[in-house]
Amino acid sequence: MPINKIVSSFDEAVADIEDGATIMVGGFGVVAGAPSLLLEAVARKGVKELTMVSNVCGFGKEVWKQLGFKFAEDPDILVRNGQLKKAIATAPVSAIYENNFERLLRAGKVELEMASQGSLAERIRAAKAGLGGIYTPVGIGTVLEEGKETKVIDGKKYILELPIKADFALIKAHKGDRWGNLVYRRTSRNFNAIMAGAATVTIAEVDEIVELGELDADVIHTPGPYVDRVVVRPKEIDDEDMEISDKAKESYEKFQKKGG
Amino acid sequence: MPINKIVSSFDEAVADIEDGATIMVGGFGVVAGAPSLLLEAVARKGVKELTMVSNVCGFGKEVWKQLGFKFAEDPDILVRNGQLKKAIATAPVSAIYENNFERLLRAGKVELEMASQGSLAERIRAAKAGLGGIYTPVGIGTVLEEGKETKVIDGKKYILELPIKADFALIKAHKGDRWGNLVYRRTSRNFNAIMAGAATVTIAEVDEIVELGELDADVIHTPGPYVDRVVVRPKEIDDEDMEISDKAKESYEKFQKKGG
Amino acid sequence: MQEKQKLDRETIALRVAKEFQDGDVVNLGLGLPGLASNFVPSGREVLFQAEIGVLGFGELTAPGEGDYELVNASGQTVREQPGMSCFDHAESFVMIRGGHVDISVMGAFQVSEKGDLANYMVPERKIGTIGGAMDLAIGTKKLIVAMNHTTKDGQPRILKKCTYPITALNCVDLIVTDIAVMEVIEKGLLLREVAPGWTPEEVQQLTEPALIVDPDCQEITLM
């Protein structure tokens, strides 16, 4: 039978995520690179006690709607729904915005493991690559050294960073085919491309599904074996008029002025 | 001044390689992915006591000429010229051919450090990435474990593999621009793409130089900062009629039949 | 004892190929294992991976006709096919070592009853070629060894302990030889199939460790 990794709905794509699962969520911070519809499906499913591995913990749909995004959910949807037990992140809060994660963290309702962005990337890659760990000089003398082994190699001190594995990786790509081959666009490649294959099950949300062979062998960013399911975004959605809070409006203005 | 990494000759490109240098040589085994003309230039320069990091130690020009290659030198040129002190390789000899490296090794005229292909790739990448080392399960219980530290992580035993740095990386790409951006073709990407940036100086031999902007941002395999010099292959060369030895003819036939 | 018929290379490859399931990512070693690509069961879509950095390529081209920048791990030119992807060496071994390749098929000099593999160096030669063998042996989900059951002079190659340099420990899952198919299980080697005309006892005679004969042990089937 021909390989066919394409699934027909977002709910079907996330149907086997269970309470207590560890999920990776691709993207960087800007919602353009986030798997918005997969996150919505996880929210609909209502699974709890999740550990989320992600660069950020989200800004929330309101901010992104003002910027004109049709698909506007970011990791905040799982935070505000109370579905997270713990986050592993590098930029969990914002300099311009008190996000829901910060509120819950202060209330003691969620745990946080901080990482540096480069070490987070390498630790995810280590899981994908079957490595036992890597030594990095980043974090020496900082809070990230606490509780970790160190070693002097060739006169320089390094921290042992361990792989981060997950049960599911939810990622966003531009195009995908039935083998699971993916390409990304511009700065939306980010964590999406390295999370693909670092989890037991990788689920890719794509803008477009293409015929096998349409993606040239030299431009495929993520080869099929790293991807288990591919699900396509609808062209049209019911884009409800949502009410935007003053807080979101204010942070939107700050963002426009100096970035997030 | 505009950045311009393009140099006008192969001799100029390798002019600062000195005796005793460690050089990485890209490619896999088939000469199509090897930096043939850079290797010729290193041979002309006549530097000695080199340590070469390369997947293979070469088959020799004669074999590749029979297969119709215009640019037919592989790492064998440095071996047969007696320019190597040591090789770090995964497939230094061939199952179908007694190459010059095997002859010199048996004669005690060159040293060899064996590696597994995956660990060689990771060690080169570790140098490029500024890592202190990586733990891999590959090699446990084998000759590759000898003299190396091991560690049990999460119940499994791993070997500590250290980065391999080099003074120069000689690589082959398909197209390059004045910033040093490179793309490769098909299976010629191999070690070329990971050696780029793992040495103090990376020199890329390309089929074609293109205008800045001709390579799309999403298809560039090696961004410019990893590359220091770009030199283009001539379209035409004096392709002398070379005499092919019986030994080379025989190995060529074996290769045609079952691969190398 | 009269020389019994043994399976030829093609038949061994055919038996190996029977293991390939729909969607499997398969890496084939030099020589006999490579032949298995010709025998993928009809209707099954299998993706071949080569450590040089390519996945999903097609069949071998005729000599001299292919693109020399599109070769398998033996350096032989292969055909492009839709869905194929190319990548660098680090990515290729992330795929191999990270458990993303389902099946690896290799030749071997020796295999032990614990599934230890020796296939990178004949001790007499003193120089070997490790290549990607150690990585594949450790990293792929299922390792199939395809080889003759004995050496040319009739000595067993399936041993209690390998005497040749080790490629990897406890890595072999299935051994397909010219007279038998054995699975490496916790307790030892489970004899699952024998070549036509062979009895389990006859296979045992050419094997050093004691074989556990599967109650369902049967003649090798190819379809």
Add this chain to the structure above:
Amino acid sequence: MQEKQKLDRETIALRVAKEFQDGDVVNLGLGLPGLASNFVPSGREVLFQAEIGVLGFGELTAPGEGDYELVNASGQTVREQPGMSCFDHAESFVMIRGGHVDISVMGAFQVSEKGDLANYMVPERKIGTIGGAMDLAIGTKKLIVAMNHTTKDGQPRILKKCTYPITALNCVDLIVTDIAVMEVIEKGLLLREVAPGWTPEEVQQLTEPALIVDPDCQEITLM
């Protein structure tokens, strides 16, 4: 003492940009450092890198006009320009941590005389954002800190020892403030330039550790 004139944000950024040499790969942090991209000396070709995975991008677009899949590390849309390349996060940090980025410019809360940097968390907030700061501080060849010399209430931010949580040790190479330019050298902080109208002694008064005054110490020049 009469309030002396301090450099404004744009002028600090202008002074920082003077450090950019032809061909430098430069990563600019949030806020003030980002302004430096507007002041690249004329005729110099500088490549900006953003940790999200892009190199060689152009200027910021007007709000709402850009491609939201082409943003800098602050999430602001930037213009495409010839030669630009995009890559994944692992590759982006290979570039940063492997020493392939020439200059990183960051803001800071505090810097010590040994070049220790504190810029990811104000202790009172108790939650910080590390992002790529630690990686950039360790990995880039030259780290420039651009900040005000003192806190809003006049306390020194250049200290013998940082009291805020550390981003990285011994990492800062050059400090450009609203009143001075200092280089971190083996023996301490070398005062190289002072703002117009300021004396080395006056800069010292707002700095905790003893400054080494460069014999060639001069007024900050911008061209």
